[in-house]
Amino acid sequence: MWKKVLIAAPYLWLLLFFLAPFAIVLKISLAEPVFGQPPYSQAMSLDNFAFLFSDKLYAVTYLRSVFMAACATLLCLALGFPMAYGIARSSRATRSLLLMLIILPFWISFLLRVYAWMGLMNNYGTINSLLLWVGIVDQPIQLIYTDFAVFVGLVYSYLPFMILPLYASLERMDLDLVEAAQDLGASRSRAFWDVTWPLARPGVIAGCLLVFIPAIGEYVIPYLLGGPESLLIGRVLFDEFFVNRDWPLASAVAIVLLLLLVVPIVLLQRYQARDQESTA
Amino acid sequence: MKRQSRFIVSVLAFGYAFLYIPLVLVVLYSFNDSRIATVWGGFSTRWYGELLRNEQILDAAFLSLRIALTSATIATIFGTMAGIALARFRRFKGRTLFSGMITSPMVMPEVITGLSLLLLFVSLQQLTGWPAQRGFGTITIAHTTFAMAYVAIIVQSRLMSMDESLEEAAMDLGGHPLRVMFDITLPLIAPAMVAGWLLAFTLSLDDLVIASFVSGPGSNTLPMYIFSKVKLGVSPDINALATLIILIVSGGVLLSWLVARRRT
Amino acid sequence: MKDFIRIRGVSKHFGDFAAVDSVDLTIEKGELFSILGGSGCGKTTLLRMLAGFETPTSGTIEIDGVDVTNQPPYERHVNMMFQSYAVFPHMSVENNIAYGLRKERTPGKEIARRVDEMLELVQLGDFRSRKPDQLSGGQRQRVALARALIKQPKVLLLDEPLAALDKKLRERTQFELMNIQDELGVTFVVVTHDQEEAMTLSSRMAVMDNGRFQQVGTPKEIYEFPANRFVAEFIGTINTFKGRVAAVAEDGIKVYSTEAGVTLTALGKQLVEEGQEIEVAVRPEKIFVSKEKPDDDDDVCIEGVVDDLGYLGNRSLYRIRLESGKIVQVSSQNRRRSVTRFLEWEDKVWISWRALSAVVLLD
Numbered sequence: 001m002w003k004k005v006l007i008a009a010p011y012l013w014l015l016l017f018f019l020a021p022f023a024i025v026l027k028i029s030l031a032e033p034v035f036g037q038p039p040y041s042q043a044m045s046l047d048n049f050a051f052l053f054s055d056k057l058y059a060v061t062y063l064r065s066v067f068m069a070a071c072a073t074l075l076c077l078a079l080g081f082p083m084a085y086g087i088a089r090s091s092r093a094t095r096s097l098l099l100m101l102i103i104l105p106f107w108i109s110f111l112l113r114v115y116a117w118m119g120l121m122n123n124y125g126t127i128n129s130l131l132l133w134v135g136i137v138d139q140p141i142q143l144i145y146t147d148f149a150v151f152v153g154l155v156y157s158y159l160p161f162m163i164l165p166l167y168a169s170l171e172r173m174d175l176d177l178v179e180a181a182q183d184l185g186a187s188r189s190r191a192f193w194d195v196t197w198p199l200a201r202p203g204v205i206a207g208c209l210l211v212f213i214p215a216i217g218e219y220v221i222p223y224l225l226g227g228p229e230s231l232l233i234g235r236v237l238f239d240e241f242f243v244n245r246d247w248p249l250a251s252a253v254a255i256v257l258l259l260l261l262v263v264p265i266v267l268l269q270r271y272q273a274r275d276q277e278s279t280a
Numbered sequence: 281m282k283r284q285s286r287f288i289v290s291v292l293a294f295g296y297a298f299l300y301i302p303l304v305l306v307v308l309y310s311f312n313d314s315r316i317a318t319v320w321g322g323f324s325t326r327w328y329g330e331l332l333r334n335e336q337i338l339d340a341a342f343l344s345l346r347i348a349l350t351s352a353t354i355a356t357i358f359g360t361m362a363g364i365a366l367a368r369f370r371r372f373k374g375r376t377l378f379s380g381m382i383t384s385p386m387v388m389p390e391v392i393t394g395l396s397l398l399l400l401f402v403s404l405q406q407l408t409g410w411p412a413q414r415g416f417g418t419i420t421i422a423h424t425t426f427a428m429a430y431v432a433i434i435v436q437s438r439l440m441s442m443d444e445s446l447e448e449a450a451m452d453l454g455g456h457p458l459r460v461m462f463d464i465t466l467p468l469i470a471p472a473m474v475a476g477w478l479l480a481f482t483l484s485l486d487d488l489v490i491a492s493f494v495s496g497p498g499s500n501t502l503p504m505y506i507f508s509k510v511k512l513g514v515s516p517d518i519n520a521l522a523t524l525i526i527l528i529v530s531g532g533v534l535l536s537w538l539v540a541r542r543r544t
Numbered sequence: 545m546k547d548f549i550r551i552r553g554v555s556k557h558f559g560d561f562a563a564v565d566s567v568d569l570t571i572e573k574g575e576l577f578s579i580l581g582g583s584g585c586g587k588t589t590l591l592r593m594l595a596g597f598e599t600p601t602s603g604t605i606e607i608d609g610v611d612v613t614n615q616p617p618y619e620r621h622v623n624m625m626f627q628s629y630a631v632f633p634h635m636s637v638e639n640n641i642a643y644g645l646r647k648e649r650t651p652g653k654e655i656a657r658r659v660d661e662m663l664e665l666v667q668l669g670d671f672r673s674r675k676p677d678q679l680s681g682g683q684r685q686r687v688a689l690a691r692a693l694i695k696q697p698k699v700l701l702l703d704e705p706l707a708a709l710d711k712k713l714r715e716r717t718q719f720e721l722m723n724i725q726d727e728l729g730v731t732f733v734v735v736t737h738d739q740e741e742a743m744t745l746s747s748r749m750a751v752m753d754n755g756r757f758q759q760v761g762t763p764k765e766i767y768e769f770p771a772n773r774f775v776a777e778f779i780g781t782i783n784t785f786k787g788r789v790a791a792v793a794e795d796g797i798k799v800y801s802t803e804a805g806v807t808l809t810a811l812g813k814q815l816v817e818e819g820q821e822i823e824v825a826v827r828p829e830k831i832f833v834s835k836e837k838p839d840d841d842d843d844v845c846i847e848g849v850v851d852d853l854g855y856l857g858n859r860s861l862y863r864i865r866l867e868s869g870k871i872v873q874v875s876s877q878n879r880r881r882s883v884t885r886f887l888e889w890e891d892k893v894w895i896s897w898r899a900l901s902a903v904v905l906l907d
Contacts, residue, residue, distance in 0.1 A: 002458045007372060010362035010428065014381040017425040021396030024403050035287060038402050067517075079298075081503020082291040086284055098292075100537045107529045109486050111503050111510075112522040116302035119514045124303055124316065156298065167383060210387070220491050224510065234391045234489075241395060251399070254392045261389070269383050447690075448597055449630035451617045453644035453695065463643075466632045 022258075029251035033163035040247050048252035058253070062260065065233040068147070070214035076211045077204065079155065084166035084203075085196075085207075099167070102160050104159070114153050115225055121149050145227035153221035158214070162207040169203030170196075184276070200276040202271065209268040213261055233257055303526055310519035311407035327520035334517065336521035337505060344485055344502040349425035352480035358424070358472055359431025359480070364465065368447075373479060381435065385426040395492030397422045401494060414496030422494045423484040430483065431476030439465075519539065548573035548731055549594070549699060554603030555755075556589050563589040565755035566603065571748075576725050576732045581752035582778070587735045589703050590752075595624045596759055608698050613737055618647070623692035626699040627708070631682045633674045637687050638663075638672040644695040662690040682713050689721075693728065700725075702734045718744055719820040720799065733876050737781045743767070751775050767827075769811070773905050783831075783872050784823045784905060789816050797904055803870040804846055814902030825906040828875040830901040833887065834894050843896040848872065850891045862887065864895050864905060872877050 012205065021155040029048055031040040054057045072224070087098045105113060118278040120126045121143035143149055173196070219234035241250035284292075310328075314321025333335060362382055369375075385393065387402075401411055401418050412416055446468070450460040466473075488503040495501065509515055549571040556564040563885040571577045577585045592598045593605060596617035604613045612620055632640050641662050645655045658868075663669045666686035670835065674722040677686055685705070692700055692773070694828070705721065706714045722745060725732050736742050742749050750760040758778075759771040770776035785808060787801030796809040801824060811823045832838070840846060851865040855878075862874040872895060898900060 002461075003369065006361045007365045007369065007378070010358040010365070010382075010432070011374070011378055012427070013358055013428070014362075017397065017400070018381050018385060021400040024399045025392075025396045026470070038406065065352070075405075079291070079295055080367060082288055082470075083295045086288040086292045089284060089288070096537070096541060100297075100533065101296060101299070104530060104533050105303075107482050108303070108532055109503065109506075109522070111486070111488055111506055113305070115303070115506070115510050115514075115518065115522065116306045118510065119305060122514060125514075146508055156302070158294055159295070159299065192406055198299060213387045214389060217391050219391055220507070234389065235393065237391045238489075248433065250395060254395050257349055257389065258392060261387075265384065265517075268387060271437065413737045422861075443628050445626040445628050445630040445632060448595075448617070449624070449626055449691075450643065452622075452624045452630070452693065453597055454647035455643075456647075457619055462813070464632060471844060 001076050007066055025254055026250045028248055029255050031248045033246045033248050035226065038247065039245055048248050049256070050250055051249070052256060055164075057231075061231050061233050061236050062256070064231070065216050066230060066260070068150065068154070069212050072151055072158065073162075073212045075151060075155045076159055080159055080162035080207065081200075081204075082165055087163070087167055088170040090172075090250050102167075104164050106160055110157060112218060115159065116223055117149070117153055117156065118144060118224060121152070144225060146231050147226065149221050149225035150230055151226045154211075154215050154218065157221060158211040161210040161214075165206035165210065166200065166210040167240060168221075169200050173199050197213045202275065206268065206271050206275070208265050209271070213264050217260065219258060302411045307518055307526060309506040310516070310523040312516065312519075315516060327516045328524075330521045331517045332415045336500075337502070337517075337521065340500045340502045340505040343416065343499060346420050347486035347491075347501065348422060348481045351420045352425060352477050354420070354424045355427035355480040356431050356473055356477045357469070359428035359476055360435050360469070362428065363389065363435025363439060363469075363472075364461075366445075367436045379511060382429050385429040388426075390487070390489035391493075393423070393426060394490040395424070398493040414494055415499035418494040418496070418500065419491050419499070422490050423480075425488070427480035427483050430479050431473070434472045434476045434479070435469055438469050442468055504528075546570075548575075548608060549733070550604075550606040551590075551594075552604050552606075554590070554593065554600045554605060556593060556598055557601045558588075560713070560753050564600075566595070567755075567757055569757065569760065571731060571733065572727050573731055576722070576734070576745055576747045578734045578736060578746035578749040579752055580736055580739060580778075581750055582737060585752045586755040587737075587752050588703065589788075591703055592737045593622075594699070595701055596620050596670060599625075602700050608819065621695075621698045623695055623697040623699075624703065625685075625688045625692050625705055627703040627705075629688040629708070631659055631679075631684050631687050636673050637668060640676070641685050641691045642692055644691065648676070648695070658694055663695045665693070666690045677865065681708055681710075681781060684730060685709065685717065687810065689724070691784070693724075693730070696728065699731045701731060702732060703740075704736055705734060707738070714741075721745065721892070743779075755903045769903055770905070772876050773823070776903075776905055781789055781828055781873060783828065784825045784827045785870070786821070786823055789818050789822060791818060792816060797822075798905075803866070803887040804844075805867055806846055807846060808844055808902055809899040809902045810902040811900055814906050818905065824902045826897055826902045828861075829874040831872065831874045831895050831897045832894070833864065833874050833876060835891070836889045838896045839896050840896075842899055844899055844902075845894055845895055845896045846872075847892070850887050850889055850893060853885075853887060853889070855885075861899070864893060890900055 028040050030044045032043050032045065032047065033039055034041045057106050063193050073167060086104070087095055091187065108168045118125075122128070123140040123142070123144070127143060127145070128137075131137045132140065177195050177199070179192050179194045182188065188193055217234045218232065219238055222230055222232045222235055237257070240253060283317045311325065312321055313324035313326065314318075323412050362378070365372075366375075366379055372482075397418075401414060405411060445447075447460050447464050448451065450464045451457060455463060486503065488507050492504055492507075497503065506518060506521070509518055547570045549569070551567055551569040554567050555562060567590065567721050569808060579590060581587045589598060596612070596615055596619075601612060604611055606612065607620070607622065612622075614642045632643070635643070638659055641659050642655050645658060650658075659672075659768045660669075663672055666689055666744055668683060668690070668810055671679065676687065678686065685708070702721075706717055709717060718741065723734075734742070734745060746763060748760065749761055749766060751758045751766060753774050759775045766775060767779055770779065770782075776784075783824060785801040785804045786800075787799040787803070787808065788808060789797060790800045791798040796811050798807055798809055799822060800807045804824075808824045816822060837847075846866055848864040850862060850864045851871060852863040854861040857878070859875055859877050863878070864874060866872060874895060
């Protein structure tokens with residue numbers, strides 16, 4: 001009896017507030033926009049999806065979002081891997097300090113951390129002042145409101161998501177393995193590619209998915225740091241909904257985005273389930 | 281311990297500088313008397329004064345705190361139940377769907393979660409008249425939904441690493457299963473529940489996108505207020521607010537880190 | 545009371561897999577009974593069914609005349625000492641021990657008295673207010689024991705009671721357990737994978753494999769007269785000789801073995817027929833090695849050469865190669881101290897054993 005309550009209470013909550021909403025989004029994505037409250041009809045058609053695929057703007061935006069997220073993921077990996085490696089290989093006391101410093105930003109408001117970069121990358125911001133003062137440039141360079149700024153913001157915000165799973169798999173790894181490889185005649189770089197990298201792969205996959213998935217739908221970073229031309233899909237959805245008040249189209253945008261994410265999300269869940277089994 | 285290569289050490293230095301320099305600068309500028317961020321106009325705490333006199337900010341902060349406290353608490357209760365169910369009941373009807381629904385909200389893009397919940401609330405209102413208005417209640421429900429996922433995962437992994445025979449031993453000694461949960465399971469997963477609560481609390485305070493969707497007119501959470509302000513550019517009183525948050529959070533994290541380190 | 549625990553036709557299936565396969569067993573009151581087997585043989589599942597954590601797929605379990613097959617663990621008068629000890633980490637030693645009585649709503653005074661008794665029994669009086677993480681492995685084990693015994697169970701189940709202790713402590717604890725069992729007269733059922741542990745502890749034991757009992761008997765019976773090949777090989781080492789039954793006589797079964805090159809005599813309760821292919825088994829410590837041919841006619845003597853030898857301190861191990869190529873293991877006590885070796889590689893030797901040391905193995 002109590003067992004049933006234990007399962008049923010969170011189950012029902014999630015069915016009502018997590019699963020049911022998706023059914024409604026799907027339903028509304030098939031409706032037509034009308035004036036009124038609520039601003040959609042009861043009709044059913046695939047017009048919104050047809051429109052999404054016919055208007056090049058949407059396809060370009062989806063592709064741009066995927067491209068930006070993928071680039072940000074690779075940048076995070078390039079920076080995060082050596083960092084995670086360094087943390088995993090440092091002495092125990094330093095390790096716990098370094099880890100704490102990776103986790104600390106998690107607890108500070110995401111919005112405020114993105115905001116911090118606005119002050120840095122402003123035309124009259126810290127970086128430009130510094131460059132002017134040193135004399136590298138003689139007039140401010142455009143940093144904020146560019147794709148570069150969006151990348152910086154994405155890497156900055158999602159770096160911890162990359163480092164933590166990488167650290168977990170690197171820390172579990174036996175250092176003797178690398179030494180054994182070197183003992184058997186592998187050069188340092190050979191030993192890295194033959195031993196360290198394959199063993200770290202679960203962490204690499206998890207880290208990449210944890211960065212890639214949320215980065216695709218990111219709204220705040222491109223809004224605050226990106227230029228008007230860096231239109232990403234999260235922004236499009238938001239604007240269709242709030243600015244154009246086209247709820248059915250916004251729903252269709254959401255459905256397509258969700259379909260785009262199904263594969264990475266399922267991959268991530270598979271990986272996490274396996275990881276949980278192996279540690280249990 | 282082998283010495284780290286120079287490459288690794290320099291990447292680490294760069295990485296941490298990258299993570300922390302923006303935060304340090306925000307803290308510095310918050311004491312800048314000048315309205316223009318990069319011109320140093322002398323030390324001043326006037327932005328803190330302005331912050332405390334800004335009623336809009338205070339209202340928003342108060343609303344956010346109320347939502348965070350409520351949603352973190354409900355999320356901890358439901359998340360703990362879900363975590364126990366997932367860790368201890370290997371087979372039940374719909375387990376796959378259940379565990380999928382638990383983990384998905386964590387990776388779901390916020391715009392989708394926000395949109396879908398708003399559409400649910402609108403449809404519910406048409407059908408049942410509830411929720412009559414959107415605000416505290418709807419934001420709390422939204423935050424509870426995605427935060428309970430985090431609590432469930434933390435509790436579940438704590439339970440997985442816990443010796444299951446502890447609960448069996450208690451049952452063997454005459455404890456009824458429900459009793460055993462209160463005698464053994466809950467005390468042992470209490471640290472995970474506290475961690476989950478704190479995380480849920482922080483996530484709720486942090487959320488902008490979902491709250492923007494499901495809030496109604498007149499109910500602005502703190503992130504919503506900050507966003508509306510920083511859309512227009514850098515603002516000194518936001519620097520002061522950010523500094524307060526950075527200092528409080530860093531203090532808390534540092535303290536708990538020191539306590540944890542001393543204990544081991 | 546005879547037949548204190550009565551297990552009748554008990555099976556437990558997990559999906560298609562039969563962890564326990566129609567097992568029958570009776571255990572008498574006050575016995576110290578061991579179930580011995582390798583991992584995955586079903587011994588733990590059987591124990592968990594006795595405790596009530598698993599319900600049998602079929603069959604019944606009776607304890608003291610009461611059918612407990614479907615009783616939940618918290619209603620059975622059976623307590624268990626877990627392999628991990630499962631000492632509650634957030635409770636002091638005292639509270640751990642008192643837990644079971646508190647669930648029975650025993651009056652406080654009574655609880656205090658019985659906790660004191662138990663602390664004395666397991667010699668943990670000085671540690672009563674400590675938390676488990678301040679105890680050693682051996683002390684935690686005694687907390688687990690006291691906690692299970694305080695409820696005065698009809699049966700105490702012990703899951704690998706000594707596995708987590710180091711070798712020295714294991715030997716001491718083994719005797720402590722036997723003393724406590726003797727003193728309280730509680731029926732103990734021990735599950736273990738360690739044959740030595742099972743042999744020293746138990747008054748009777750069962751050897752289990754593939755969810756079935758292969759043999760039930762006293763340790764001596766099982767060691768000296770293994771019922772089948774599995775039991776013979778699982779407990780200790782054994783030499784086997786393939787052969788054909790030549791005659792079934794009063795004083796044993798005569799078996800001609802080409803591997804041994806001679807006719808062997810073996811004891812066996814099993815029914816065999818003339819001409820049947822069987823195996824004859826001899827334990828290594830029953831075999832003597834000598835350079836001269838022994839002159840006792842009753843003994844079986846076979847010639848061979850030393851293939852390999854090893855010095856283990858208290859005894860030496862030899863591998864003797866017979867003419868057929870068969871290798872025979874011999875274990876001999878080093879009674880005399882000597883620096884030089886008594887035998888060298890490729891020495892010609894004779895191995896011999898008392899004719900009746902051998903037993904018949906059927907499968």
